[in-house]
Amino acid sequence: MDILSISFPSVFENTFGNTESSAKDLLNGLKIKKDEAWYIVGNLAKKGGISPYKITNASPAEEDFDVLFRSALINLTDKIEQPMALTVGFPFSTYNVYKNAAEQFLKKRHFMVEYDTKTFNTLGVIKRSMFDLDTYDVIPEIVGCIIGLKKLLNEKAPVNFMAISLGFGTIEGGMASEDGLIHRTCFSSHGIQYAIDNLNRELNKTHYLNMQNVHQLDDAMMKASIFVDRKKVDLKDVRKNILKQYYKQIITPLLRKFFSNQDFETCEKIYLMGGGAFYPELVDAFKEEFNDSIPVEIAPEPEKLASIGYLYNSLRISDRNYKRSVGLDIGNATTVISTFQSNVAQPLQSTSVEAGTLPIQ
Known part of the structure; x- marks a missing residue:
């Protein structure tokens, strides 16, 4: 079964x-109306906006979501x-704080979206589309990542592995x-921001950044360069130092606090996922700490895994209806939508998950 993930x-x-x-198409020309x-x-805001933004870890009750x-x-x-x-x-x-708010949001079940197709079509018009929701679920992000990883x-x-x-x-x-x-080992802390x-x-300390927001700086961080006063500033060295400190000050204490020696003994592999897996400095830091005892790998499709895991969970709650299943990951940096794109259904691996539990197999 093929999976299509767009972001x-x-x-x-x-x-x-x-x-x-x-814009060249709908995905790159998103323009929608909310209230008045x-x-x-997305990309249209990044290219055509002045200071496009999203509140980090916004609640489902907020405009951002x-x-x-x-x-x-x-x-x-x-x-x-x-x-x-x-x-x-x-x-x-x-998760525990937002789960109820998300369920209240999704209970509306009917969502009318008004959007402008003139951004990518010279003959475009204002359109209104209705989307109907049958079943839904809200699960922890790391559970979605593990489901997606196991399926891929x-x-x-x-x-036994660490995600x-x-x-x-x-x-x-x-x-x-x-x-x-193993819930004892689960943690959540400061991300790449x-x-x-x-x-x-x-x-x-040395440059006037012209009030660039954190999302614009995120792009600069990923590219390891930024234009200031019409000149390109190389960020490779400062990025290396900052990510090294991030690993030392944030990641290392988390690993020591939440994983025991017994966990490390039984762990067969450490999988890195999410957008931060694309930073070689962070991957190298993990490998330097663990490669003598535990292999470290970048997971397949690391930035899409949560959405893919959500998709398989949707397949479960839809009685395995591939055509109606959707996995939606509204991340702080990227929104990823995953769907199945084949008419030929293939059987899933059997699981022993009981009703009401979180499936990660």
Whole structure:
């Protein structure tokens, strides 16, 4: 069964004036209306906005979640059958607080989205589409990552492993065993934004950054360069130092606090996932600490794993209806939507998950 995962940056901004012919397609030309205001979202906001933003770890009751949720929905047109089965998730640090709010949001079940297609089509118009929700679930992000990892690895998945998601807003971690998730080992703390904030402080000592926000600095961090006063500033050395300190000050204490010697003894592999897995400095730091005893690997599709795991959870709650299942990960840096793209259903691996428990097998 093929999986299609599409994504856009989790940023948006109020827009005024003309935005016609500013993108190549819907995904890159997201412009939606909420209440009486229009918003440009994702890549269109990054390119056409002044200071596109998203509140880190925003509640489902806030505008940020609503705008990004509706922007994700319009990308599902012609990809699924309705009413859909949907799964979303949150980091452990906010899961218990936000789960009820998310369920209240999804209980609406009917979502009308008004959007502008003139951003990518010269003959475009204002459209309104209705999306209907049948079943839904809200699960922890790390559980989604583990489900996604096990499904992608299939029979190659080890029995006992550590999953560490290096996200923008949070770092998530936990250990999976043959019996399920070991909750004692689960943690959630400061994500890559911690390092980006330090980058901001360091650059402000010598440069005027023209009020760039944390999401714009995130792009600079990833590219390891930034333009200031029309000159390119190399960030490789400062990025290396900042990420080294991030590992030492945030990650190392978490590993020592939540994982015992017995956990390390039984652990067959450490999988790194999330957008932070693309930073070689962080991967090298893990390998330097563990490679003598535990192999460290970047998980397949590291930035998509949560969404893929949510998708398989949606398949479970929809009685295995591939055509209606959706996994939606509204991340702090990126929103990822996953769907199945084949008409030929294949049997899933059997699980022993009881009703009401979190499936990670």
